[in-house]
Amino acid sequence: MTNTNATAKTLRDTRPVAVITGASRGLGLELARYLAGAGWRLVLTARGAEDLEKAVAEIDACAAVTALAGSVVDDDHRAELAHAAAELGGADLLINNASTLAGYDLKGDPMPTLAQFPLVGLLETFEVNVLGPLALTQLLLPQLRLKHGRIINISSDAAVEAYAGWGGYGASKAALDHASAILAQEEPDVTVWSVDPGDMRTKMHAEAFPGEDISDRPLPSAVVPAFRRLLDENPASGRFTAAGLLGQEA
Structure with a gap:
């Protein structure tokens, strides 16, 4: 599905292009x-077509949005995303946001320990959280290099604690x-940031704590200013936390 506002101007449109996964x-x-x-012009994706359609409806009606439902672990879907960005003139920004907690529906169960983690679920976790983002990055790198573009890989404090x-x-x-840090070394024409947004009041976070009240966590909108600062100030590649970007850490 595509928001066709300003479609007639697409061929001459010089507005930057962002590809965002997990955008619903x-x-x-x-x-x-x-x-x-x-x-910005946007190429958005998420696994659920219905949720993605609702998300697009919530975005500014004047925005140019291409929405393609699918999974980042699907080869054909990644190719569709790269093609959609190329049709707009090439990606200036890739945000690898799509993630999974356990690779399967927890159904109200607690997060599995490593001793009990189903290997199929563990494989899916790495496919969604690591291989999918890297595979999509590979496809978009030719576009990003030409634009001296930027990549934001969404991390977590669970990566270091x-x-x-x-x-x-x-x-x-x-x-x-770690892959982000190495990619930054290998791709001098592209800036690569790994960003820990901190705890947020999201569906995924609620699934990690079944039955618990997580209303004390900030809404995702509260950390958007951190990403705005990152894009505005454009620091060198590296790992950042939203709290640090917001000046909430020493």
Whole structure:
């Protein structure tokens, strides 16, 4: 589905292009909403077509949005995303936001320990959280190099802290962090940031704490200013926390 506003101007449109995964809710949706308001053209994806359609409806009606439902672990879908960005003139920004906690529906169960983690679920966790983002990055790198573009890989404090029950998710995010750092060394024409947004009041976070009240966590919209600062100030590649970007850390 495509928001066709300003479609007639697409061939001459010089507005920057962002590709955002996991864009149907939470942080991905808030970042899409912000970038749309800032004049970016967007290529959005998420697994659920219905949720993605609702998300697009929430974004500024004047924004140019291409929405393609699918999974980042699907080869054909990644190719569709890269093609969509190329049709707009090439990606200036890739936000790898799509993630999974355990690779399967927890159904109200607590996060599995490593001793109990189903290997199929562990494989899916790494596919969604590490391999999918890297594979999409590979496809978009030719576009990003030409634009001296930027990549934001969404990380977590679980990548650096040892939390019981978060072994699969944390290990996958640690792998993504390290891959981000190496990619930054290998791609001098592209800026690569790994960003820990901190705890947020999201559906995924609620699934990690079944039955618990997480209303004390900030909404994803509260951390968007951190990403705005990152894009505005454009520091060198590296790992950042939203709290640090917001001046909330020493």
